[in-house]
Amino acid sequence: GENVGLHLPTLSVQEGDNSIINCAYSNSASDYFIWYKQESGKGPQFIIDIRSNMDKRQGQRVTVLLNKTVKHLSLQIAATQPGDSAVYFCAENDDGNKLVFGAGTILRVKS
Amino acid sequence: NAGVMQNPRHLVRRRGQEARLRCSPVKGHSHVYWYRQLPEEGLKFMVYLQKENIIDESGMPKERFSAEFPKEGPSILRIQQVVRGDSAAYFCASSPLGGAVVNTEAFFGQGTRLTVV
Numbered sequence: 553g554e555n556v557g558l559h560l561p562t563l564s565v566q567e568g569d570n571s572i573i574n575c576a577y578s579n580s581a582s583d584y585f586i587w588y589k590q591e592s593g594k595g596p597q598f599i600i601d602i603r604s605n606m607d608k609r610q611g612q613r614v615t616v617l618l619n620k621t622v623k624h625l626s627l628q629i630a631a632t633q634p635g636d637s638a639v640y641f642c643a644e645n646d647d648g649n650k651l652v653f654g655a656g657t658i659l660r661v662k663s
Numbered sequence: 664n665a666g667v668m669q670n671p672r673h674l675v676r677r678r679g680q681e682a683r684l685r686c687s688p689v690k691g692h693s694h695v696y697w698y699r700q701l702p703e704e705g706l707k708f709m710v711y712l713q714k715e716n717i718i719d720e721s722g723m724p725k726e727r728f729s730a731e732f733p734k735e736g737p738s739i740l741r742i743q744q745v746v747r748g749d750s751a752a753y754f755c756a757s758s759p760l761g762g763a764v765v766n767t768e769a770f771f772g773q774g775t776r777l778t779v780v
Contacts, residue, residue, distance in 0.1 A: 596771045
């Protein structure tokens, strides 16, 4: 399938633990960032977003941290569940017409 | 409230044939975006359309690929004379606002998986 994972980084966590997925972006002009979750055979699903005037935003069980100095974005998932297993993508926008996606990280949750 | 509908979900074409991928946006959305995803990669932007207009096609290959979003009906991504390298998942997203799908009301469809044999 499209998420075989031969080359994508993989994060394996125990059910109930917290997960941290990292992303480095390249365009210092990007001012809007989104995390997406993609399950096998499905389209990307919006998780959480953050604008460049913030460094932290919290949702339900998820937190996004933005460090503009080093152009780094992270997604924290609290109390990870088996249903969180998927590929996670960060995406950036520089106020243009498109999102630029990162390569993705596979999250595997062990029960 | 139906989300973005893409069809077919799976499409197999022989080299040299044409592939037509359809995307029906969320009702009331007039902005459509097409992305391509190769195995083990993130999505890559192809084209952004409004009704009857191509706004940004900077990600579209110069040859064989075309897209339209007519006044009535779905958006169509057309690939002529397909080659093996066109095998990928093609995703469509729609939004009620312009720009880069920059709000939570923008939805992705389930994609069309094109296989060229």
